[in-house]
Amino acid sequence: KGSAFPRTARLLKHSDFDRVYKQGRRHFSAHMTVFFLPKEEGDARVGFTVGRVLGGAVQRNRIKRRLREAVRLHRSSLKNKVDVVINPKKSILTVEFTVVVEEVGRAFTVIARKLAEK
Numbered sequence: 001k002g003s004a005f006p007r008t009a010r011l012l013k014h015s016d017f018d019r020v021y022k023q024g025r026r027h028f029s030a031h032m033t034v035f036f037l038p039k040e041e042g043d044a045r046v047g048f049t050v051g052r053v054l055g056g057a058v059q060r061n062r063i064k065r066r067l068r069e070a071v072r073l074h075r076s077s078l079k080n081k082v083d084v085v086i087n088p089k090k091s092i093l094t095v096e097f098t099v100v101v102e103e104v105g106r107a108f109t110v111i112a113r114k115l116a117e118k
Contacts, residue, residue, distance in 0.1 A: 005072035011047025011083055020047075020085045027110050031092045031100065034107040035085040038115055044078035046071050047085045054090055063088050066097055070104040077108045080115045084108075 011017060024037035048067050050060045067086055078084070086107075092100060 005046075005068055005075060009043060009045055009075065011045045011085060016045070016083060017047055017049065017085055020083050024083070024085070025114065027107050027114075029103050029107055031089050031095055031103055032107070033087045033089070034111070035087065036111045036114075037083050039081050039083055041081055044075070044080060044082050044084065046075070046078075047083070049085055049087045054088065055093065059093055063092055066092070066100050067104070070097075070101040073101055074105040074108050077105065077112060080112060082111065082115060084111065 011020070020035045020037045024035045027034040027036065048064055050063050050067075052060075054060055054063060067088060071086070086104070
């Protein structure tokens with residue numbers, strides 16, 4: 001089992017999500033859009049926005065569980081001080097979990113690269 005994904009590593013406050021959406025940059029991939037915003041200090045935090053368009057509570061919770069696990073597996077690659085919001089697309093329900101994991105990993109790699117460019 002890899003590193004845990006503790007509550008402190010999650011974006012939970014509405015204001016934090018808002019800030020990432022309004023001021024952050026975007027990375028698009030096949031099954032999700034990833035918003036990210038560098039910050040002054042603290043560890044990387046990740047949040048998920050799983051809207052009603054993605055299905056009922058059962059589907060949405062399943063999406064969140066899969067995303068949380070994918071993030072847990074790749075969290076170590078997010079070294080930077082950054083807030084990340086993952087916005088899954090409907091297609092995430094039907095795709096293999098390995099694809100979700102790969103895509104999250106790729107997004108984190110891209111984010112790390114973009115932040116290193118500064």
